[in-house]
Amino acid sequence: MSLVKTIKELKEEIKRMSYGKDISIGFVPTMGYLHEGHISLIKKAKLENDIVVVSVFVNPTQFGPNEDFESYPRDIERDYNLSISGGADIVFNPNVDEMYPDGASTFVNVKGDITNKLCGKSRPTHFEGVTTVVSKLFNIVKPTNAYFGQKDAQQVAVIQKMVRDLFFDINIVSCPIVREEDGLAMSSRNVYLNEEERNQALILSKSLFKARDMFLDGERDANVLRKFIIDNINTKELANIDYVDIVDAKTLENVETINSKAIIALAVKFGKTRLIDNIYLEV
């Protein structure tokens, strides 16, 4: 069990723990301020691999110029303890200069609709930052399996596409959203919400659950489901919709009629806090 700050230390630690054997490595990349969603990834990784590496790195390149990079919550001591309790063997917490040394200018880009739509529309440089830092981390950790939460459904689809396109020899495991008891999807950004915002934000999961019920009852028209959700969210005066879209689970292309696995994905601002949530529709 160790907390390492540098790539060199991390590699030595992995080497030490592998005793020269060909071991499986489970990897959980995070931006820290861990919640039950992250812990569920760590626990799953522990079940499926010989050792588990958790990275805690607030990655500057995935934040836009007016976003919350500076104020993003950080607490490495808490994150370290939670990771270890969850079953992590190594917590990797590099600083920005370690991941982006002076003059670093190489970026990985998944081009096309898959990154331009949904969150990519209002956060145009976000996914380039994600795929770049995940590529770096993949090359450093060399995991067998890497674990991502389905709350960032678009991120999962983009990472899976990057892995296919660039032939990373890594199995991507996506894990279900973990929710608070009242339905709010767990997120490190939930701490930004005041009481009223948090109350009103419950409309997100409620509308998604109801839309899925309608789907399970036979509704296949994406526009009907989409309009239902938008109308519901708009009953809350603090809600400011960025998008509500129903898309193919793999390609993220918009669907009119739901004939294959789809995702209802949404992003809504409450005050200054932008929340995302989604639900899978299995045909």
Place this chain on the structure above:
Amino acid sequence: MSLVKTIKELKEEIKRMSYGKDISIGFVPTMGYLHEGHISLIKKAKLENDIVVVSVFVNPTQFGPNEDFESYPRDIERDYNLSISGGADIVFNPNVDEMYPDGASTFVNVKGDITNKLCGKSRPTHFEGVTTVVSKLFNIVKPTNAYFGQKDAQQVAVIQKMVRDLFFDINIVSCPIVREEDGLAMSSRNVYLNEEERNQALILSKSLFKARDMFLDGERDANVLRKFIIDNINTKELANIDYVDIVDAKTLENVETINSKAIIALAVKFGKTRLIDNIYLEV
């Protein structure tokens, strides 16, 4: 010794040859139509690794729309035999669909001057194609050492920067230019030259050698050396200069006074054929 066409076969073959042991893999990525320059890379790889993989793939994404992708010379049987004679264990010759399956849209980009200048100026998408295909090949082959010829000096600098920035755990080995007896740098594109063009093209290496002599005699002013070469090349009526530049060997930034390792790099068209050549100046 085998010729494989698919990634699956390649991985099986590498696995078979490694007998479950942790072996070193030397990798020589090429576009085929091999010449003595390539063979020198393969021989060096053979000396330094347990097994050697040579890839032969004319990569469409590194050609511009009006360049010679279609007409680029190909002869896989000859390439296979030359590779094996040079010491290769596996020749990997995928088709375009294998490397860029339907819908592949992920690209690796080294941004900045290092890719925008020299060849990047007249071939704006070239290096994106190179770094993308090399990333794919690195992830497929997982080499210990990868070998590149210094004739593509900018390519070597760009690949080295990509490897540093993305933390590929691969040692990049750059090897000296191999020349014909009369000094012409070996290139698969030399077959395009007619006799007169080929004769006049000798001015490239001749001017480079003379400029290096001037440097070794104490000339440190880059502009003097540059002007000398340009004037020399312009004595040949078929020569059409793209660029002649003197740059830092690592960053490729232009230098005024040569105080550290530098490269004189040039690209000149003779008829339709664009030739590149360069020479290192060691301080």
